[in-house]
Amino acid sequence: MKKIGIYIHAPFCRSKCPYCDFYSERADSRDHDEYTLSVVSAMERYSSELRREADTLYLGGGTPSLLGGKNVALIITAAKRLFNVDGEITVECNPSCIEDGFFDMIAEAGANRASIGLQSAVDSERRQLGRLSDARRVAEVIEASRSAGIDNISLDVMLGIPKQTPESLAETLEFCAQASIPHVSAYMLSLEEGTYFYKNADRLDLPDEDMTARLYEQCGDFLCGKGYVNYEISNFALPGFESRHNLKYWSCDEYLGIGPAAHSFIDGKRFYYPRDRRYFMDGGEPVSDGEGGSRGEYVMLRLRLAEGLVFADYEKRYGEKFPSGAVDAASSLAADGLMKVTDRAISLTRRGFLLSNPVIARIEENFIM
Numbered sequence: 001m002k003k004i005g006i007y008i009h010a011p012f013c014r015s016k017c018p019y020c021d022f023y024s025e026r027a028d029s030r031d032h033d034e035y036t037l038s039v040v041s042a043m044e045r046y047s048s049e050l051r052r053e054a055d056t057l058y059l060g061g062g063t064p065s066l067l068g069g070k071n072v073a074l075i076i077t078a079a080k081r082l083f084n085v086d087g088e089i090t091v092e093c094n095p096s097c098i099e100d101g102f103f104d105m106i107a108e109a110g111a112n113r114a115s116i117g118l119q120s121a122v123d124s125e126r127r128q129l130g131r132l133s134d135a136r137r138v139a140e141v142i143e144a145s146r147s148a149g150i151d152n153i154s155l156d157v158m159l160g161i162p163k164q165t166p167e168s169l170a171e172t173l174e175f176c177a178q179a180s181i182p183h184v185s186a187y188m189l190s191l192e193e194g195t196y197f198y199k200n201a202d203r204l205d206l207p208d209e210d211m212t213a214r215l216y217e218q219c220g221d222f223l224c225g226k227g228y229v230n231y232e233i234s235n236f237a238l239p240g241f242e243s244r245h246n247l248k249y250w251s252c253d254e255y256l257g258i259g260p261a262a263h264s265f266i267d268g269k270r271f272y273y274p275r276d277r278r279y280f281m282d283g284g285e286p287v288s289d290g291e292g293g294s295r296g297e298y299v300m301l302r303l304r305l306a307e308g309l310v311f312a313d314y315e316k317r318y319g320e321k322f323p324s325g326a327v328d329a330a331s332s333l334a335a336d337g338l339m340k341v342t343d344r345a346i347s348l349t350r351r352g353f354l355l356s357n358p359v360i361a362r363i364e365e366n367f368i369m
């Protein structure tokens, strides 16, 4: 049986960033310890229920590093014992919430990848985003991760943030290149309902749509010029450093999500835990989110990847010929430089990534949902 990915949600943050709607709360170290034990209990239950092995583990949040090295190590050790995790083990780290010795503890337990929240290397932009540390601190954290032997590092960068200009983005990208970071996730700011940014959008001095598109292109040009591959719409990696865990999401592979707000896709079913830490800690059951893995979902997710829709993979998965209408539609989009068609696959070009929603919708129309 194919191995699954495991996602653990750490629902804690020291403070709330004004653009973020991920589920997280403030709590103290006793809550962190108690929550860690709930995660281990849930993993024990799933391990005997599913009897599956995993080849990726991802601790995201919220702020997993806020749990502390001891708790993160406990979770990693339990996941290895219960699911025989033998591959990529990523821990998201917020530079303002890393205790001394953190990386040594998690590396010793088996963590081999760190995803660090940079967002911007320009301190005035960092302050606007509610980041509590400066860029120098991010550099120290990168160094600490490497000293512990974790050199597979990803930095998060944000595009389209208040007052961002091509010059300020250049500073951020230069920071990533100078630090020889093998993976960069570059997401455009999206105004999520309920956040401070959403409520105050007219006062934020946000770059307009054209400028945001220009920043996205600048990011791709810079990173691809340095040897990174734009392997997913918003993700860039030096060859061999793609996120194996996130590739499972974009390939419609199976994953188990543990913790409030964590989603799962197992045996064709999608389910999730409500955004309620107490509910999860009291042993509440996840809620069904219906069937998953439809053709439409697969097409939409795979076209986010530079590899695109591989005919043979589609035919193996759904037991039917790849629709010729989709190849025709891709060929007509290729004439506008938005897609590529080969005898193996159809895929979006970097220009197509920028217009991904309408381009993917044109291809999706050709599949029976």
Ligand code: SF4
Binding pocket: 012, 013, 014, 015, 016, 017, 020, 021, 022, 024, 061, 062, 063, 094, 117
């Ligand atoms: S961006 Fe990260 S650190 Fe900030 S509130 Fe959201 S999860 Fe927490």
